[in-house]
Every structure is written in C-alpha cells, then in structure tokens.
Amino acid sequence: MTVLIVGAGPTGLTAACALMQRGVPARVLDAAEGPATTSRALGVQPRGAEVINRVRALGDLPARGMNIGFVKAMAGGRALMTLRLEHLKGQGVLIGQSEIEKSLRDRLSELGGKVEWGTRVTDIAQDANGVTVRAGEPIEGDWLLGCDGAHSAVRKIAGIDFPGVPLTERFLLADVHMDWPLDRGGVTTWLGQSGMFAAFPLPGKDLWRIQGDFPGTGEVDVLAELEKMLPERTGLTARITSCDWTSSFTIHRRLAGTYRHGRVFLAGDAAHVHSPFSGQGMNTGIGDAENLAWKLAMVVNGRAGEQLLDTYEKERRPIAEEVLSGTTALTSFVLGMGAWRRILRDTVLLPLMNLPAAQRKLFDRTSQLAITYRRGPLGPHGDRDPEIAPRWTNGRWVITVPSENDPHVAVAQKHLGEDLLVETGPTVKLVRPDGHLAWQGRPSPARLEAWLRATLTT
Secondary structure, three states: OOEEEEOOOHHHHHHHHHHHHOOOOEEEEOOOOOOOOOOOOEEEOHHHHHHHHHOOOOOOHHHHOEOOOEEEEEEOOEEEEEEEOOOOOOOOEEEEHHHHHHHHHHHHHHOOOOEEOOOOOOEEEEEOOEEEEEEOEEEEEOEEEEOOOOOOHHHHHHOOOOOEEEOOOOEEEEEEEEEOOOOOOEEEEEEEOOEEEEEEEOOOOOEEEEEEEOOOOOOOOHHHHHHHHHHHHHOOOOEEEEEEEEEEEOOEEEEOOOOEEOOEEEOHHHOEEOOOOOOOHHHHHHHHHHHHHHHHHHHHOOOOOHHHHHHHHHHHHHHHHHHHHHHHHHHHHHHOOOHHHHHHHHHHHHHHOOOHHHHHHHHHHHHOOOOEOOOOOOOOOOEEOOOOOOOOOOOOEEEEEOOOOOHHHHHHHHHHHHHEEEEEOOOOEEEOOOOEEEEEOOOOHHHHHHHHHHHHOO
16 A cells, blocks of 8 residues: 655655555656755754654754754843753754754655655545545545645645734745854844844854845845844844845634545645744644654554554644644733733743743743643544653653563553554553654553454554
C-alpha cells in the first residue's frame, strides 16, 4: 500500500519519514519547482524536536541553531518580563524552516524516498479501495495526506470548509544583518502604543529576524518601513548592512470542518492556521504528522483496523482548538488592543509572568510537552512519558516490565509483533510510538489484552 502526501513542508516530510521508517511506502508531491531557501517559520519547540528526533532527522540542527535562553518583553525602556529558559526541561532550537526541511529531506532520502517537485494536484478521486490524484497524469495510492499549507489544494478539492476570521491587519518581517547593542542570547519584544517590534537572533554572523505590526493593505517597502519602526519602537539605533529576505502576512484564525474525508486526511496548516506568536504552527503540524503516521502505519501493516484512524482527529483537533484559542489571546495581549488592555498588560499581567510558577506553566504550554490525550478515545492515560519520549528514536511501541519473562510481554507481542520493543523497569506500562502513555495500572495481562483488542482490532 502506498500513501500519497501532498506538500513537502515540515508536516508532510515528517509524515513521510514516520511512515517509511515503519515500512510503509510514501510518495511526496509538491507543486513548487524545488525546495524553499528562505527561513520562513523559525525553530522547533522541545516537543517538535522530540518528534523530529523520533524519525531520526534531528541530526545537527541543535548545534547549528540558536539556543534561546530568554524571552524578554520591553516597554518604556524597561523590561516588564523576562522568561528564563535555561533551567527548564527540554530545549527548542531557533533555526529557519528551510534548514529543518532539508534535514527531513535528507532522512527521507536515507529511507529510500524523495520529493517529486513540480507536481501540482488538480483533482482527486477516491473509492473504497484507494485514491487517485491528477497531477498532469494520474497518480494512484491507497491513502492521501493533505499537508499543503493554508491554501491547501487537497482541502479545497475535497470540499472541506475552512471557516475563520482575520485577527490583525498586517505584519512585516525581514531577515537582516545588522550591528546593534542587543543580547543575542534570547528573543526581545518591545510593546508600545505605536505597535510592537520583535527581534530574534538567527544562526549566522549578525543575522536577525525583525518584525512589527503595520496598518493598511497597500504595497509597501518592507525593509524601509522596518528601518523606520526600529528606533521608534525600541529606542535603539542599528545599522542594517544587508537583507536576506522580506515578507508580510496577515494573521488568520481558521480550523477545517473535518480532518478526514474518506481516504483523504488533512494535517498542519491545511487543517488549522493561527497567530505565529509563541511558535506553535509548525510544531503543531509536526505533531499532527506523527500522530496520523503511526496510526496509518498500523492499519497498512495489518496491525489495526481502520477505526484507529478515526482517533487522529479526535486526538489532534482539541490540540488545534487549544492552540487557536491560546494564540488568539496572546496576539490580543501582545498587541494591547485598547488603552485599558495595555495598562492591564504592562502593570499587572507581564509582571506576574516573572514568577517562577507562571513561567513553568507558560513553558509547559508553549513547549507542547504538556500535551495530553487523557480525554481522547484511546483510554484514560495519554500523557507524554517523560522517560521514553525524549530519547526514543525507533517510532515503535515500548513496553516496560520488571523482567523480560513478564507475561505482559507475550500479550503485547501478540498484537504488536515486531513493532514492540521491551525495556525493563519498575512498573508495567505500554508507551505509544509517539511517546505517549497508552496503558498503565495494576499489572494484569488480561486488562492489557482487553485494551489492545479494543484499540487495534481489525
């Protein structure tokens, strides 16, 4: 069985690597003529880094990227909040999306796959046995994953609605080389009545991502406007020596009406778009890809029935809803829409964020390490396993037992076969391929058998 994946961004590439790592053939189609070279989205959160590591594509990205030690919010020339990250468990890395995609493409190549560039999907047909996309010529597969971004052709052709609203007028951004007296150890944001301005250090000599909100819809010289904003909103002077890339965007909040239409699935920006504040978009898409890929591999490899695929949307849609809600609130908070909101932000809310307890809670949320499926369809567990998730790179199930002769092992192997790895540990627990706890409790082979049968029965 072959899985067709439309879109060679981080979501599609992660899905392809996760599938092929488990022996499922995948064809990656992309309308572009070749890989993107501009940075675009910045960095992976700790959870995103774990997922990329589980498909063995993390490589030297942490060494080549920027390790962010703090996030600072400034107003009126003083720091209202400094979020310290060095002491918190799990570390993301600030690096351009193009570098992340290259690492994933390299891993895909190791697995025997490739990206078929210049392949634009114009039509989709499906029946009970498979799906065919038209991209100049018919391409047949058994399943189709639409990972082709906010303007997804797959979503539009499948007739899946994408309701939502714009949240702001426009943001301008640029990757520039410049000299200025700012600490490259973290991210700094300035908040003021005239708008916000942010600076992110990027790998490379004196390279920064700068961005700010900008009213209106007409054509503008992005770099010139940012050069005006910089001293006005930061109070600092800087000399921009060169510019690598400029762009502008409008923030939308949208969520697909469904993640599945027969044999067609949506993941990443094709399923949800939201504010980029706190860096959740690419990481949420990578999480979608892993969740769907291990379940689809179980079905393709005959280890589970198709009902397991219904749990993809049931688990991941609530995550997207939470991200949409959180990033919308954060956007309003950061931009301080209205005088009273700015006063509340600057005098109460931001100072509160200096408290260690508040910082830990914020980090758990934005790092995505606290994501849980406890309320999902696969049972009362579902938390990320903090012991196995950070180090596992096999994309397989893991069972921990006091000894290798424990009867729980035979039960799990009956259902999972070669997909199961056994570790010794003080408690009996079964961990999913995505690092989340599947089953734990009072040791009972019969209870484990019942859970596996209910979850995977074909």
